Amino acid sequence: xxxxxxxxxxxxxxxxxxxxxxxxxxxxxxxxxxxxxxxxxxxxxxxxxxxxxxxxxxxxxxxxxxxxxxxxxxxxxxxxxxxxxxxxxxxxxxxxxxxxxxxxxxxxxxxxxxxxxxxxxxxxxxxxxxxxxxxxxxxxx
Numbered sequence: 079x080x081x082x083x084x085x086x087x088x089x090x091x092x093x094x095x096x097x098x099x100x101x102x103x104x105x106x107x108x109x110x111x112x113x114x115x116x117x118x119x120x121x122x123x124x125x126x127x128x129x130x131x132x133x134x135x136x137x138x139x140x141x142x143x144x145x146x147x148x149x150x151x152x153x154x155x156x157x158x159x160x161x162x163x164x165x166x167x168x169x170x171x172x173x174x175x176x177x178x179x180x181x182x183x184x185x186x187x188x189x190x191x192x193x194x195x196x197x198x199x200x201x202x203x204x205x206x207x208x209x210x211x212x213x214x215x216x217x218x219x
Contacts, residue, residue: 082110082118086118086119087120088212088216089209089210089213089216090108090120090121092208093106093108093122093194093205093208093209093212094122096204097124097196097201100197100205102197102201103125103196104124104125104147104195104202105123105126105143105144105146105195105196106147106192106193106194106206107119107120107121107150107151107193107194108120108121108190108193108209109190109191110190110191111155112187112189121144121147121148123143123144125143126143126144127140127144128140141195143195143196144195147179147195149174149177150177150180150195151191151193153171153174153180154180154191155191156171158191159189177199178200178202178203179194179195179199179205180193180206181207183210183214185210185213185214185217186217192206192207193206194206194209
C-alpha cells in the first residue's frame with residue numbers, strides 16, 4: 079500500500095470509530111484530488127442501506143446511505159471545481175444531493191472531501207469533520 083492509501087484508510091477508520099461513539103451506522107467516503115482529473119478515494123460502509131419502514135409512513139422507500147454519501151461528495155466536488163461561491167444558486171444535478179454531511183478543505187496541494195451518511199445531518203457533518211481532522215493530523219506529523 080502507498081502512503082496516501084494508508085492515510086485515507088486511517089481517516090475512514092477514524093470516521094467510523096466516531097460514528098460508533100455516536101451509535102450511528104452508515105457510509106463514510108473520502109475523496110482526494112489535486113487537479114479534478116484523477117481522484118483517490120476510500121469508502122467504508124457498515125450500513126449500506128435502510129429498508130423501507132412502514133412506521134415512517136406508507137411512502138417510505140428506505141435510504142441508500144452509500145448513494146447519499148456519494149451524492150454529497152459529488153455535489154461538493156462540482157461546487158469547488160467550478161469555484162462556485164453561492165452553492166444555493168446551483169441547481170442540484172442528477173447524481174447529487176444537497177443534504178448536509180460533506181465537508182471540504184484544501185490541505186497543501188490537495189482538495190480533500192469527506193462525507194458521511196447514516197445519521198442526522200448534524201451527525202453526518204460531525205463524523206465527516208473527523209475524517210478531515212485525521213488527515214490534517216497526519217500531514218502535520
